Amino acid sequence: MSTHNKRIIAASLATATCSLLGTSVVAPVQAQEDPGWDFNTALLYYGESDGRVQDVSLNVLARRAFVDDRFLTLGLAVDTLTGATPSGALAYDGPQTFTRPSGLATYTTPANQTPLDDSFLDTRVALTAGWQQPFARLYSFNVGLSASKEYDYLHLGANLGLSRDFNKRNTTLSLGVAFSQDDLEPVGGAPLPLSAMLDVGDLSNRSGDQSKDVTDLVLGLTQVINRDLLVQLNYSFSKSTGYLNDPYKFLSVVDGSTGDPISRTPAPGDSGPLHEYRFESRPDERSKHSVYGQAKYNMSGKVLDLSYRYMSDDWDIDSHTLEARYRWPFGDRRYLEPHVRYYTQSAAEFYRIGLVDGATPPRFASSDYRLGDFDAMTVGLKYGWKTRSDNDMSIRLEYYTQDGSAPSDQIIGNQAGRVLYPDLDAIIAQFSYRF
Amino acid sequence: MQSLRSSAIDSEVRQSVRPGATKRDPRLGLAAGHFRGSFNAMGSPCELLLETADEVLAQELLQIVATEAWRVEDKFSRYRSDNVVARINQSNGRPLTVDDETANLLEFAATLYQLSDGRFDITSGVLRKAWLFDGSDRVPDADSIAQIMGTVGWHRVSWRRPEIQLLPGMQIDFGGIGKEYAVDRAAGLVSRRTNCPCLVNFGGDLVAVGGLRHPDGWQVGVETPGSNASSAQKLILLKHGALATSGDSRRFLLKDGIRYGHILDPMSGWPVECAPRSVTVAADSCTQAGMFATLAMLCGKGAEEFLEDQGVRFWCLR
């Protein structure tokens, strides 16, 4: 007891306590200080090959635990995007000149290259806030707000969720709704759907700002099957209305027999596109239904995470997503986690690689590769470890590739030998730190 | 200290009053995700948190826990005139044979007296006659302390299990052990009846048993003495084991700028100098946690060093 001589009484005290209580302690104490705030941070690099999109993203998700399992969550994400993205125009044997989205200049794509819009440069800041708390004995609710701002885009959203536990909390039913309202202020104004790309300085086909509303509904069932198996089943419905176009995407107008772009001459003294292009036109409504299933299976410490999603919408797109993760711990403090993801989608009903000159223009048309028919694959590996101060760190490296094809009945004449679908290869690298 | 998970709004509070003991008033309610039973014992609010959906079981366990708390209180409280402590304290120098449970507690106290080199002493309670820690400046004079010190000291007690003999005027007091002992006893009774995760909390001394649904365990808040409850709480996550706290910022004397804390050194009869305002310790059992906390307080300036040497987790407030 003396402060000068160390006296370790822990063992004697334990013995004395055992004889007092007449029992021995089964499990040793496990107590730790609640950090109060829990920070999840990540730095992500996403880079596409061939000078396409590069994104550096910094994310912070802070969670504060309060009395009675109530939680406040605050999120911040900052993205810096640079690079180029396919404009929707077809590759061609000769160079192609386009008017920039601003309508103030032109740029030229060399022969035999997929036209890319290189004016893609943006910073996005996104904020989220959420609150979650239990009520009554078996219920829990959460509310959240989100906002994000880009140069030409403003998003505001709100969400509300409710869940109830059943069967000794082995079953949870949940219901969530989310609303968002997005405003678009495209550079140079939003082009009228299917209007032609005009000469520099001519903004007569541009309209003012646009907006879209999205309503989401998610119904979920989570079920504990046994000590090692947990499954989740969700149904979700999402309805978007308003301006659903990508204001920067357009289609080539091609000759009905050769498949080559139709030439065009700018007005005297003006510069402008040397071929004909028309801006895309999508319906102003879209309804999506998805079914999502996930299983987490613990195999004596190793965890298999399997998920599948089926999505179908009224644009005629069907997609299947299969994902698997396998967390393989070694030692007490480290793990490796391989990840595979397979995705396949069918094309939207109005997906066109180009518009045929002279034919009756369709009401809706888009050559956005993301609405086409393609398969995608992700393979990745994550390595995670605990630091000396018991914080979690991880790095992951993934490779993402898209392989698409143009619908064969749309390929005309000379197009057969050209690249009609811009395939995509990307690297994802991420460093995460949780403290 | 209070258990935070318990303070949810009770949506459906049902009462079950033990006949003839309305003051102790056991209640069972539904809190956030668990049953919460509460009652009063040993001068403190007590509670039992149970992670189960079975209300009948919750009701039964609450009765078991409350009954055990009251039993320990009735048997070992120094405020009663009809229990074993009263018989020992009124024995006036005569030897007395005690029952097994009392003998176990005396044996424990004797061991702790040795382990603490005399600093933990269940005969020091008589010093309270001179020291009234009511926030005033009434510091007793040295003569009255010296006089009382003649009846303090476990070494003056003759203890040969099961027989105890005190000098006339001496008294014993299980106040420093009783509550923690009761917590461990009650938790033991619960785990004998069910495997449900539970938390037994008697006025801030508590023990958690069993794996909780929550990955982090029970959230327990430690109040910082002397400040607002809301602003000065530290959350401790307890998966298994016990937490006990010693210290109370409201019990002190203040004279000539010197703060006399309520922890008395039985060897001098004076308050321990530079004792922490409060010490919370995590240990396997509540009894151990409570002993570590009390002994740390008795170390005064050396409280943190003592606890570090014992290799326990602790939270010291100065």
Added chain:
Amino acid sequence: MSNSITLRYRVMALCLSTVLGGCTSLGVEPWERDELAREDMQLVTDPVEAGLDDHIYFSKEASSGGRGFGGGGCGCN
């Protein structure tokens, strides 16, 4: 019309009660949750990473959401 809606609701209610009823035989006791309580057994182990992935795939594919809300709030799609 209204009859078929009522019927559909009934069928749904029946399905739901079957699902919930069937689940009672599944599951674990509270004290058997040690493995399930592990961090790597949570449905979403890393919320930030999940959010980043959702964002990437939202901007490169025509599908989104499923696990939770549809993501979005981004001019990238």
